[in-house]
Amino acid sequence: MTAAVVEGTRPGWRRPSPLFARIVRMEIRHSTFVWGLPLLAVLFLFDPFRTASAYPDLWPLRATVVLNKFWPDCVPFAAGFSAWAGSREGRRHVFDLLGTTARPAWTRQLCSFAGTLAWGNAAFGAGAAVVYVKTATSATWGGPPIWPVVAGAVALTAVSALAFTLGALFPGRFTAPIVAVGIMVVVLEAFREAVSMSGGPVGVLSPDGAVPPMDSGIFYHVLPDVSIVQVIFFAGAALGAIGLLGLTPRAGGVGWRGALAATSAGGARLRTLATAVFAGGVALAVGGFGLAGTAQGTVLAGTQIPLLHGSGSGSSAERPIPYTPVCGGSASFPVCLHPAYRSYLGPAVKSFDLVMSELAGLPGTPVRATEVAGQALPAIVLEGSADGIVAGTPPVYEFSMDDALALVPDPAQFQDGFEQDIAHAVIVGPLGRLVPVPGSGDTFEPDTGNPAQQAVLNGLLRAIGSQPYPGNQSAPIAGAAARFAALPTATRHAWLVANLAALKAGHLTLSQIP
Amino acid sequence: MNIELTNVTRSFGRNRAVDGVSLEVGPGVFGLLGPNGAGKTSLLRMIGTVLPPSSGEIRLLDRDPKNAAQRREIRRRLGYLPQNLGYYPAFTVVEFIEYFALLKDMPPARVPKAVATAVERVDLGARARARLRTLSGGMLRRVGIAQAIVNEPDLLLLDEPTAGLDPEQRVGFRALLRDLGQTATVVVSTHLVEDVGAACSEVALMDAGRIVFRGTPAELVARGEGHALGDAPMERGYSAVLQAARQGGVAA
Numbered sequence: 001m002t003a004a005v006v007e008g009t010r011p012g013w014r015r016p017s018p019l020f021a022r023i024v025r026m027e028i029r030h031s032t033f034v035w036g037l038p039l040l041a042v043l044f045l046f047d048p049f050r051t052a053s054a055y056p057d058l059w060p061l062r063a064t065v066v067l068n069k070f071w072p073d074c075v076p077f078a079a080g081f082s083a084w085a086g087s088r089e090g091r092r093h094v095f096d097l098l099g100t101t102a103r104p105a106w107t108r109q110l111c112s113f114a115g116t117l118a119w120g121n122a123a124f125g126a127g128a129a130v131v132y133v134k135t136a137t138s139a140t141w142g143g144p145p146i147w148p149v150v151a152g153a154v155a156l157t158a159v160s161a162l163a164f165t166l167g168a169l170f171p172g173r174f175t176a177p178i179v180a181v182g183i184m185v186v187v188l189e190a191f192r193e194a195v196s197m198s199g200g201p202v203g204v205l206s207p208d209g210a211v212p213p214m215d216s217g218i219f220y221h222v223l224p225d226v227s228i229v230q231v232i233f234f235a236g237a238a239l240g241a242i243g244l245l246g247l248t249p250r251a252g253g254v255g256w257r258g259a260l261a262a263t264s265a266g267g268a269r270l271r272t273l274a275t276a277v278f279a280g281g282v283a284l285a286v287g288g289f290g291l292a293g294t295a296q297g298t299v300l301a302g303t304q305i306p307l308l309h310g311s312g313s314g315s316s317a318e319r320p321i322p323y324t325p326v327c328g329g330s331a332s333f334p335v336c337l338h339p340a341y342r343s344y345l346g347p348a349v350k351s352f353d354l355v356m357s358e359l360a361g362l363p364g365t366p367v368r369a370t371e372v373a374g375q376a377l378p379a380i381v382l383e384g385s386a387d388g389i390v391a392g393t394p395p396v397y398e399f400s401m402d403d404a405l406a407l408v409p410d411p412a413q414f415q416d417g418f419e420q421d422i423a424h425a426v427i428v429g430p431l432g433r434l435v436p437v438p439g440s441g442d443t444f445e446p447d448t449g450n451p452a453q454q455a456v457l458n459g460l461l462r463a464i465g466s467q468p469y470p471g472n473q474s475a476p477i478a479g480a481a482a483r484f485a486a487l488p489t490a491t492r493h494a495w496l497v498a499n500l501a502a503l504k505a506g507h508l509t510l511s512q513i514p
Numbered sequence: 515m516n517i518e519l520t521n522v523t524r525s526f527g528r529n530r531a532v533d534g535v536s537l538e539v540g541p542g543v544f545g546l547l548g549p550n551g552a553g554k555t556s557l558l559r560m561i562g563t564v565l566p567p568s569s570g571e572i573r574l575l576d577r578d579p580k581n582a583a584q585r586r587e588i589r590r591r592l593g594y595l596p597q598n599l600g601y602y603p604a605f606t607v608v609e610f611i612e613y614f615a616l617l618k619d620m621p622p623a624r625v626p627k628a629v630a631t632a633v634e635r636v637d638l639g640a641r642a643r644a645r646l647r648t649l650s651g652g653m654l655r656r657v658g659i660a661q662a663i664v665n666e667p668d669l670l671l672l673d674e675p676t677a678g679l680d681p682e683q684r685v686g687f688r689a690l691l692r693d694l695g696q697t698a699t700v701v702v703s704t705h706l707v708e709d710v711g712a713a714c715s716e717v718a719l720m721d722a723g724r725i726v727f728r729g730t731p732a733e734l735v736a737r738g739e740g741h742a743l744g745d746a747p748m749e750r751g752y753s754a755v756l757q758a759a760r761q762g763g764v765a766a
Contacts, residue, residue, distance in 0.1 A: 023613065026612070093600035099563070
């Protein structure tokens with residue numbers, strides 16, 4: 001037995017040739033992508049990183065930045081430098097020299113492509129890693145979502161492969177900028193248009209715009225269906241472009257006629273392989289596109305592709321993620337949050353202190369506050385632009401931190417909202433009602449209360465330093481509210497204890513407000 | 515025979531660049547002379563398997579280049595220096611030659627030594643780590659020669675190899691050619707007749723796509739006896755053959 005056999009030349013198995021590794025290493029060392037990295041880094045810091053840092057430290061939310069912000073930044077770089085690498089042989093007039101070498105053109109072109117792709121995907125991966133590391137330092141629950149990174153990397157590979165092939169087909173010094181701008185406009189604008197129009201398979205396939213529904217990934221599992229379909233489609237597109245590269249005339253000779261006459265160095269077998277890769281890629285891309293066309297929205301788990309789940313339905317995919325809430329506050333008014341929002345527990349507890357001190361002991365005042373998924377709240381909450389609702393017996397304030405934060409990790413964002421929700425519920429009652437309108441769904445009719453209720457509500461909010469409740473702010477109401485706010489806390493509370501029932505029933509007028 | 519051409523033609527549109535050339539060449543240094551546009555480069559590109567013939571048969575190293583597997587075997591044993599050397603400016607001398615060695619299917623383990631040998635043979639050892647963009651035209655020509663000989667080819671095709679070389683380098687290159695010609699078939703296309711006289715054992719002269727003379731350098735010199743045009747004996751032979759061919763008779 002020879003040494004080569006001992007080293008592992010089993011039938012049907014070959015060690016990877018160091019030849020490819022050496023050429024790819026050489027191509028990586030000389031890739032022009034390196035020159036674009038500083039600019040890409042600046043773009044990353046300016047937009048994706050800044051945006052991610054400004055978001056609440058929730059894994060699913062921060063992960064959206066990788067696709068919605070950083071992926072679009074990477075596209076023109078990947079396209080431009082890949083097209084530049086693809087057009088190299090033509091620009092440098094080395095066809096004759098390379099045409100006499102034994103290795104097929106496809107081989108060396110794939111090595112060149114790999115050199116550029118390595119930089120592009122490394123840059124994308126590095127950006128995602130920075131976002132994730134930053135999130136890991138502050139997130140209190142969950143872990144890094146992998147699918148956005150995988151889908152983005154595969155989509156970037158497809159963009160690079162297409163651009164490289166275009167560069168090889170049309171070599172020239174202007175090819176790279178034209179391809180970079182062209183692909184950026186076509187890919188990004190087409191995708192964004194489709195997403196904004198909530199339109200069909202193109203919208204589903206867009207890596208730029210795959211925003212998960214509220215609280216998904218925190219209260220409910222997010223289905224990876226969209227990412228899987230994106231990977232299928234873009235992997236197919238990448239293979240199609242790579243196969244086309246193997247079928248181009250440049251791969252085999254000089255000019256179409258020369259190529260057809262001489263065929264590539266690998267001959268018919270290589271051409272068959274290139275054809276198979278091309279056909280397989282196109283089939284995969286068409287399959288992915290077809291699957292995207294069957295997408296169905298689910299309320300809690302994002303977009304579902306039924307074929308990926310056998311006969312599963314949308315509701316079966318909406319699986320809640322078990323968790324143990326974290327609670328704080330006093331025994332008389334505990335405040336509980338999902339552990340993903342643990343870092344907001346202190347500010348959340350504090351944000352209820354003032355309003356609860358004003359309303360303690362009044363009928364209808366909630367006995368605790370509990371965070372729930374945004375989708376679990378009645379539609380009236382979203383329609384009324386509230387953060388939550390007081391409901392049940394005994395009354396409980398159920399709220400959504402997703403709504404309360406509105407992507408801004410600032411407790412000042414939610415303190416006013418919580419105070420308004422609770423004060424309105426105790427003094428006025430329900431937020432309003434949904435009125436069915438034939439042909440156009442429901443319309444929200446807010447219940448802002450009568451003038452006396454508005455004056456007391458806004459006076460109380462003013463007294464605790466909160467914003468007035470949205471609605472009528474006429475001078476008489478504002479004057480009465482100012483008078484009520486100026487009362488000592490004990491006087492105000494005593495008046496409410498004595499008059500809340502009549503006020504809530506609508507029996508009091510502005511003149512009766514102290 | 516390492517090169518066997520039978521009635522080979524190559525047309526570009528209506529222009530017939532190579533017109534019915536038949537040629538057999540064995541080991542040694544073979545000079546291909548001719549004026550600009552005679553068809554030397556087209557013939558060399560066909561022998562280099564870059565360009566397929568419009569008609570006729572080509573066999574190289576006892577193999578048929580139309581067959582993919584045989585063409586690949588030919589290319590493993592082929593060295594080629596085109597008239598206009600394209601190159602990648604960011605590559606170093608060693609990297610560029612290594613790149614071609616790998617593409618020529620050399621066993622990777624042998625590549626580093628072969629590259630070092632080729633670099634030394636063209637006297638570029640001192641600039642081995644220099645980027646190609648920093649080299650002079652003559653040095654680039656030597657890099658081109660190095661990549662052509664790195665695989666120790668059995669068939670070496672050189673198109674205007676001495677263009678850009680200074681006299682000292684040219685002398686050294688001729689010695690290299692003679693050395694290579696000991697074991698391989700070396701075809702040198704040139705319009706510099708002194709290169710042919712100094713290094714070639716056999717010479718062919720092309721004009722208008724045809725071979726109008728084939729013989730030894732001494733025979734070419736003999737054709738020029740009594741001919742007035744030309745400063746050197748071989749130049750006079752060159753001019754005499756061309757004049758005869760253009761007057762209607764193919765001299766060979």
